[in-house]
Amino acid sequence: MALKKSQQSLKNWTAQKWGYITKGDEKKPKSERGRYLPKSVRSSLTAGQKAAENKKKRKATKSGKVSAKYSKNVAKKVRNA
Secondary structure (H helix, E strand, C coil): CCCCHHHHHHHHHHHCCEEECCCCHHHCCHHHCCCEEEHHHHHHCCHHHHHHHHHHHHHHHHCCCCCCCCCHHHHHHHHHC
8 A cells, every 4th residue: 555645755754864963972962963954965965064953953952942843954955844
């Protein structure tokens, strides 16, 4: 039986190698962790983009938000990952 489009999308999403941009962030307290992205997106970002995304996420977390919006460039990469 074939999967519905939404089921296939979820299957693909969970199969991606997700992790933090910065090595060792999983050991830090949640307030100090950076962005969590698929491996294909992490490897395609420049050092400046990685730093900016981590800074944005950490700032949002410290201000009490659960999530932070992706920049337009990173959002496009995440959608296409």
